[in-house]
Amino acid sequence: MSRSEDLYSRAQKHIPGGVNSPVRAFNGVGGSPIFFQKGDGAYVYDEDGQRYIDYVGSWGPMILGHSHPDVINAVRKQLDYGLSFGAPTEVEITMADKVCELVPSMDMVRMVNSGTEATMSAIRLSRGYTGRDKIVKFEGCYHGHSDSLLVKAGSGALTLGVPNSPGVPADLAKHTITLQYNDIEEVKSCFAEIGDQIACIIVEPVAGNMNCIPPVSGFLETLREVCDASGAVLIFDEVMTGFRVALGGAQEKFKVTPDLTTLGKVIGAGMPVGAFGGKREIMEQISPLGPVYQAGTLSGNPVAMVAGLAVLNKISEPSFHAELESKTTKLMDGIKAAADELNVPLVTVSVGGMFGLFFTDQEQVTTFADVQKCDTDKFKLFFHHLLEEGVYLAPSAYEAGFISQAHSDEDIAFTIAAAKRALAKLA
Numbered sequence: 525m526s527r528s529e530d531l532y533s534r535a536q537k538h539i540p541g542g543v544n545s546p547v548r549a550f551n552g553v554g555g556s557p558i559f560f561q562k563g564d565g566a567y568v569y570d571e572d573g574q575r576y577i578d579y580v581g582s583w584g585p586m587i588l589g590h591s592h593p594d595v596i597n598a599v600r601k602q603l604d605y606g607l608s609f610g611a612p613t614e615v616e617i618t619m620a621d622k623v624c625e626l627v628p629s630m631d632m633v634r635m636v637n638s639g640t641e642a643t644m645s646a647i648r649l650s651r652g653y654t655g656r657d658k659i660v661k662f663e664g665c666y667h668g669h670s671d672s673l674l675v676k677a678g679s680g681a682l683t684l685g686v687p688n689s690p691g692v693p694a695d696l697a698k699h700t701i702t703l704q705y706n707d708i709e710e711v712k713s714c715f716a717e718i719g720d721q722i723a724c725i726i727v728e729p730v731a732g733n734m735n736c737i738p739p740v741s742g743f744l745e746t747l748r749e750v751c752d753a754s755g756a757v758l759i760f761d762e763v764m765t766g767f768r769v770a771l772g773g774a775q776e777k778f779k780v781t782p783d784l785t786t787l788g789k790v791i792g793a794g795m796p797v798g799a800f801g802g803k804r805e806i807m808e809q810i811s812p813l814g815p816v817y818q819a820g821t822l823s824g825n826p827v828a829m830v831a832g833l834a835v836l837n838k839i840s841e842p843s844f845h846a847e848l849e850s851k852t853t854k855l856m857d858g859i860k861a862a863a864d865e866l867n868v869p870l871v872t873v874s875v876g877g878m879f880g881l882f883f884t885d886q887e888q889v890t891t892f893a894d895v896q897k898c899d900t901d902k903f904k905l906f907f908h909h910l911l912e913e914g915v916y917l918a919p920s921a922y923e924a925g926f927i928s929q930a931h932s933d934e935d936i937a938f939t940i941a942a943a944k945r946a947l948a949k950l951a
C-alpha cells in the first residue's frame with residue numbers, strides 16, 4: 525500500500541470522505557487521491573516521494589509556481605510581527621491600493637477569506653443596493669458554496685452530481701434564475717420580462733468550473749447592456765480569472781466593465797483570501813459606511829496580505845502575462861497536434877494562464893450542453909495515464925487547468941510527450 529493510500533484510509537475516520545473539499549477525493553476520476561507533501565516551482569511531491577508536474581496549482585493561486593522565494597520571504601518576515609490582530613494594519617491599505625490600481629473598475633475593495641465569501645457578500649450587497657431579491661447566474665458556473673449560488677452549480681457540485689444541493693431552502697433558491705452560459709437571446713428575453721426585479725447578474729467571464737469556456741463574442745457586452753437598462757448590478761466573478769487571464773483580469777481582456785468584481789486564488793498566493801469591490805457608489809453601502817452588513821475576524825489578515833502582495837508585485841512585471849499565455853498556447857497546441865495525429869477527437873482551449881481539454885468530436889464547446897456531450901470516460905483514462913507519468917491534472921473533467929511562470933519549456937515538452945503516449949492508448 526502506498527503512503528497516500530494509507531493516509532487516505534486513516535483520513536476517513538474523522539474527516540468526511542477523507543477530504544476537506546469534495547473534488548480532492550478523486551470521485552471525478554476514480555482511484556485513491558494523492559496526498560501531497562511539498563511543492564517547488566512547477567512541481568508537487570507526494571507522500572511517497574513521487575514528483576509531478578502540477579497543472580492544478582492549488583486550483584489557481586500558484587501563478588508563480590509553488591514556494592516562490594518572494595512569497596515565502598514576505599511571509600517569514602511578517603511572522604516575526606504576529607499572525608493576526610483583528611484591527612487595521614498598513615499592509616491592508618497597500619493591498620487595497622494595488623488591487624484598485626490593477627483592476628480600474630474597482631474604486632474600493634473589501635478583503636475576505638475565500639472566494640465563497642467574496643461572491644456571497646457581493647450578492648448581498650447587490651440585493652441591498654437595488655432593493656431587489658432575484659439574481660441571475662449561469663448553469664455550470666460555480667461561485668462558491670453559499671446557498672443562493674448553489675443552484676445548477678459547476679465544479680465539485682457538478683463532478684459529484686449535486687448541482688442543486690439538499691439543504692438550500694427552496695424559498696431562497698427560487699430567487700436564483702439560471703440561464704445558459706453564452707446564450708445571448710435567453711439573457712435578453714429574461715430581462716425583457718422581469719429585468720426590473722433582478723438585483724444582479726453574476727458570471728464567470730471565462731467559465732472555469734465546467735472545464736474552460738470563453739465567452740462568445742457579444743455575450744459579456746449583452747450582460748452589460750441589460751444591466752444598464754434594468755438597473756441590475758453586473759458582477760464579474762474573477763476568483764479564477766482575476767490576475768490570470770490578464771493582469772487586469774477578464775474585464776481587461778474582453779473590455780467589458782462590471783459594477784462589482786470578486787477575487788480569490790491569485791490574490792492570496794495560496795493563503796485563504798478573497799475580495800470583492802467595485803463602484804464607489806455601491807461599495808459605500810457596505811458596513812460601517814452603509815447598512816449592508818459584512819465582516820470577518822481574520823479578514824485582511826497581515827500574513828495573507830503580504831503573501832498576496834508579493835504575487836501581485838511579481839505579476840505586474842512587464843510581459844509576465846504574455847509569457848504565461850505563450851506557455852499555455854504551446855501546451856495546448858502540442859496536445860492538440862498529438863491528438864490530431866492519432867485521430868483522437870479533442871477540443872483544446874487556452875485563455876491567458878487557463879486551459880481546457882474536451883474529449884469530443886464537436887467542433888467547439890461553447891455551452892454547458894456541449895460540455896455534457898463530452899466523453900468523461902476518456903478523460904478519466906487520460907488523467908490516470910498522465911498521473912502515472914508524473915503529470916498532475918485536475919481530477920475532474922469539469923475543471924480548468926492552470927499553468928504557472930515556473931513551468932519550463934522542458935516541462936511543457938515532457939507533458940506533451942506524455943499526453944501523446946496517453947492519447948495513443950485511447951486511440
Ligand code: PMP
Pocket residue numbers: 583638639640641643666667668669679728732733761762763764788789798
Ligand atoms: N468563484 C469561482 C469562479 C471559483 O472558481 C471558485 C472556486 N473554485 C469560487 C468562486 C469559490 O472560491 P473558494 O473555493 O475560495 O470559496
